[in-house]
Amino acid sequence: MPTPASTDPDPHPPVHVEGADRPSRWLVTCDHATNRVPDWVNGGDLGIAAEDMARHIAWDVGALGVARALGQRLDAPVVWSDFSRLVIDPNRGEDDPTLLMRLYDGTVIPANRGADAAERDRRLARLYRPYHDALAGLAAAHPARAICAVHSFTPQLAGRPPRPWAVGILYSHRDERLGPAMVRACRAQGWVTGDNQPYSGHLDGDSIDRHALAQGRPNVLIEVRNDLIRDAAGQQLWSDRLAPVLEQVLADAGL
Numbered sequence: 001m002p003t004p005a006s007t008d009p010d011p012h013p014p015v016h017v018e019g020a021d022r023p024s025r026w027l028v029t030c031d032h033a034t035n036r037v038p039d040w041v042n043g044g045d046l047g048i049a050a051e052d053m054a055r056h057i058a059w060d061v062g063a064l065g066v067a068r069a070l071g072q073r074l075d076a077p078v079v080w081s082d083f084s085r086l087v088i089d090p091n092r093g094e095d096d097p098t099l100l101m102r103l104y105d106g107t108v109i110p111a112n113r114g115a116d117a118a119e120r121d122r123r124l125a126r127l128y129r130p131y132h133d134a135l136a137g138l139a140a141a142h143p144a145r146a147i148c149a150v151h152s153f154t155p156q157l158a159g160r161p162p163r164p165w166a167v168g169i170l171y172s173h174r175d176e177r178l179g180p181a182m183v184r185a186c187r188a189q190g191w192v193t194g195d196n197q198p199y200s201g202h203l204d205g206d207s208i209d210r211h212a213l214a215q216g217r218p219n220v221l222i223e224v225r226n227d228l229i230r231d232a233a234g235q236q237l238w239s240d241r242l243a244p245v246l247e248q249v250l251a252d253a254g255l
Contacts, residue, residue, distance in 0.1 A: 012038060014127040015134045018068060018077050024076035025142050026246065029135060029149045030067040031091040032060035033209050041087055047110030048086075056154040057104040059083045062229030067150040069239035074246065076148075077138050081131045086112070088123040090131050093205015106158045106179070110135045132210065146178075146218040146250055149208055150225040153198050166184035167238075168194030168223035172200030174213050177253055178220045185245045198223065218255050220246070 018034075035058040037044050052058065064080055071078035085101070086109055092099045100112045102118055123245050139145050156162045167186055171179025179201065186193040201221060203209065212219035222242060229235045 012082065013130075013187045014038075014081060014083055014186070015079065015131040016082055017077065017134060017138065017242055019071055019075075019077045020138065020141075022071070022075045022077050025144045025146050026074045026076035026250075027135075027138050027142070027147050027205060028067050028071045028074065028076050028078045029147060029211075030060070030064050030078070030080035030083045030151075031131075031149065032084050032089075032151060033064040035059040035084045035086075036082055036102030037084055037087055038127070040126075042111035046086055046112065048107055052107050053084070055105075055107075056099075056152070056226060057107055058086050060085075060152040061154075061226040062224070062231075062235055063150050063152040063205050063226075065232060066224060066239050066242075068154075069236050070148070070150065070243055070246075073239055073243035074148075077141075079131075079135050079138055081127070083127045083245055084109070088120075088128050091206050092203075093210075094124060094128070096205055105154075132156070132207075135207065135211055139215070139217065144255075146211055147208065147212045147220075148246060148254070149219070149221040151221065151223045152224045152229060155225055155227050157228075163194075163198050163225065164192055165194040165197060165223075166191045166225055166228060167242075168197050168199070169203055170196055170199060170221035170223060171219070172202035172208065174202065175219060177255060178218050178249055181249045181253065182220050182222075182245065189241070189245065191241075194223070195240075218250065218253065220249075 035053050102112045169183045183195045
């Protein structure tokens, strides 16, 4: 007898975990891993052009490949979301007004303009909270957990100057145990490295705030310029570069 549909596993789960039993104290996360729009969200279409869905506004291009390769190099678990940041942004607090973006880098998001509180709650329940539940479980699975969040950034925002950095290291003023040392270590490799650039490293309610700062866990957020990691070769190259730097910085911190 066929299994009832209600008990079938979700063919498109909102969160994926790789290497949950890997022994490293590092946990690698990727908040903006894909540009998938679930079919129950406006019929799987946010109302913007395919070329916009392929841009950085919908996901962090190349970041998932870096995160997974980094997890292999560090022998660390990796967790990533499988829904576009434009559907709901897992790197924002639940009360953040940009949780459902209506305009991003010059592109209006039609499916979000009319999204009401009920639609917001539906996306929270089916996408956002399962991701954070999985992340929280993995973070708590090691008594000395350290978190490395992997993101990517576009070389240039519309109407803005080009961004010169190959990589950016982000950290909060509330925890500078790893961030500044990571900036110095990356610059020592000859990489043009942003110190809390191209974004500020502190945002109340974001993933690092929730799973690292609030718990006292060492942490660092790495942003790689997305033109450097658009293919598998670039993703592997940057994971190979970053893994030993992360290991050394954590070891030198004596945490």
